Amino acid sequence: TWGQVREKLVARLGRHNYTSWIEPLKLSTLAEGVAQFEAPSSFIGNWVSRNYTDQILNELRASGAEVSRVEFTVTGFAQPEPKKAAKPAAPKREEALPGAPLDSRFTFDTFVVGKPNELAHAAARRVAEGGPVTFNPLFLYGGVGLGKTHLMHAIAHELTARSPELRVLYLSAEQFMYRFVQALREKQIMDFKEIFRSVDVLMVDDVQFIAGKDSTQEEFFHTFNALVDQNKQIVISADRAPGEIKDLEERIKSRLQCGLVVDLHPTDYELRLGILQTKAEGYRSQYRGLQIASGVLEFLAHRITTNVRVLEGALTRLFAFASLVGREITLELAQDCLADILRASDRKLTVEEIQRKVAEHYNIRLSDMIGPKRLRNIARPRQVAMYLAKHLTSRSLPEIGRRFGGRDHTTIMHGVKKIEELIMTDSQLNDDLQLLKRLLQG
Ligand code: ADP
Ligand code: MG
Numbered sequence: 001t002w003g004q005v006r007e008k009l010v011a012r013l014g015r016h017n018y019t020s021w022i023e024p025l026k027l028s029t030l031a032e033g034v035a036q037f038e039a040p041s042s043f044i045g046n047w048v049s050r051n052y053t054d055q056i057l058n059e060l061r062a063s064g065a066e067v068s069r070v071e072f073t074v075t076g077f078a079q080p081e082p083k084k085a086a087k088p089a090a091p092k093r094e095e096a097l098p099g100a101p102l103d104s105r106f107t108f109d110t111f112v113v114g115k116p117n118e119l120a121h122a123a124a125r126r127v128a129e130g131g132p133v134t135f136n137p138l139f140l141y142g143g144v145g146l147g148k149t150h151l152m153h154a155i156a157h158e159l160t161a162r163s164p165e166l167r168v169l170y171l172s173a174e175q176f177m178y179r180f181v182q183a184l185r186e187k188q189i190m191d192f193k194e195i196f197r198s199v200d201v202l203m204v205d206d207v208q209f210i211a212g213k214d215s216t217q218e219e220f221f222h223t224f225n226a227l228v229d230q231n232k233q234i235v236i237s238a239d240r241a242p243g244e245i246k247d248l249e250e251r252i253k254s255r256l257q258c259g260l261v262v263d264l265h266p267t268d269y270e271l272r273l274g275i276l277q278t279k280a281e282g283y284r285s286q287y288r289g290l291q292i293a294s295g296v297l298e299f300l301a302h303r304i305t306t307n308v309r310v311l312e313g314a315l316t317r318l319f320a321f322a323s324l325v326g327r328e329i330t331l332e333l334a335q336d337c338l339a340d341i342l343r344a345s346d347r348k349l350t351v352e353e354i355q356r357k358v359a360e361h362y363n364i365r366l367s368d369m370i371g372p373k374r375l376r377n378i379a380r381p382r383q384v385a386m387y388l389a390k391h392l393t394s395r396s397l398p399e400i401g402r403r404f405g406g407r408d409h410t411t412i413m414h415g416v417k418k419i420e421e422l423i424m425t426d427s428q429l430n431d432d433l434q435l436l437k438r439l440l441q442g
Helices: 002-013 015-022 042-051 053-062 115-128 148-162 173-185 189-197 214-229 250-256 269-286 296-303 308-325 331-337 339-346 351-362 366-370 376-392 397-403 409-423 427-441
Strands: 026-031 034-039 069-074 138-142 168-172 201-205 233-238 260-264
Touching: 002 015, 002 053, 015 042, 015 115, 034 042, 034 053, 042 053, 042 069, 053 069, 115 138, 115 148, 115 233, 115 260, 115 269, 138 148, 148 168, 148 201, 148 233, 168 173, 173 189, 173 201, 173 214, 189 214, 201 214, 214 233, 214 250, 269 296, 269 308, 296 308, 296 331, 296 339, 308 331, 308 339, 331 339, 351 366, 351 376, 351 397, 351 427, 366 376, 376 397, 376 409, 376 427, 397 409, 409 427
Parallel strands: 034 069, 138 233, 138 260, 168 201, 201 233
Antiparallel strands: 026 034
């Protein structure tokens, strides 16, 4: 059966490859020598067909099935089969690119794939394959610590491993601005332009940073266009979707939306556990002989839900501490040693935080949020904050009312209702709420 074959494939391909590529497949039919699989995207279908056809065939045959061919149909939208392109002879340049160093640990091998990040991962993999540019730019976005930088570094590692002559430039938007300002100051702006416009792949991390920085945006826009015109791959990350970045020029927003925009969702329990297991595996060989009681990783995956960086930090500390005191890692030890982290991630969202974020988002004063003004441009954000307070905290309506300058609970109820009605029809409001929820819940 496919179930047994899958188990064989885990052993053959390794857990990581298996979850990335084989797990998403569904065996739809097996008849007349053809095994027909459904893949969630043509990218995954193509990848598996190119890389794992033989292994799948062998294992199917070993299980007694009569097959001579595997085929993939796509359940999502169809994409043209990517073709390996002949490498255009890139002008060979010796000088180092003004990029940021890459973290050698941030590779595809160390990236754990789960539901929340599978699309971003698949898209990153596709870009890392090189070949003709199919979507430009690739725009990755998501909250802090969800793996944007990790994926970008992984793309850079993979591309340069495949094609060492490729000029891959990775840097943060902040560094881009710094280089630009420095070039202006040193009157080397032509050099700056030449360098940035001659790369094969440009990756700019945390692009939201250039919002509101006018001349940097301008330069970024021209660099971007010049590269797209030459059909060079661009990869961008940000903490939110292009349309949601404030003080970013419209023309840049629309440019950023031209390619493929994918988000990294907040982690779920399975992904967190997967990440912990992978890291713990590494630590076990580093701290030889250190025992970890069963249930500890599950406990951490359950309790630390903020972001992956915090999760990793917790595990690092736990192993270091346990090896120092020479004890087995038990639940008690974890609770003891990680008390502060556990407390912080239990922290409840407050009405005040919601008010602050909403006021910031709509550009109104916090005092107006709480005050009596009835102007629509203040009243609506206030209702949004009431709505979020009702839905994201466990406060009662009277308690919420008190935090809105002593308003009556019926006023709060009215505000909440109003937003609930508007959600049905107002897509801008919907976007605002999505963003605010993400910002507030991390
Ligand atoms: P971001 O850039 O989105 O803020 P990072 O890429 O810096 O996040 O990730 C934060 C930390 O979490 C890094 O150490 C990274 O290796 C790790 N991390 C995030 N997602 C994953 C994942 N899916 N698998 C393994 N490690 C991850
Ligand atoms: Mg980052």
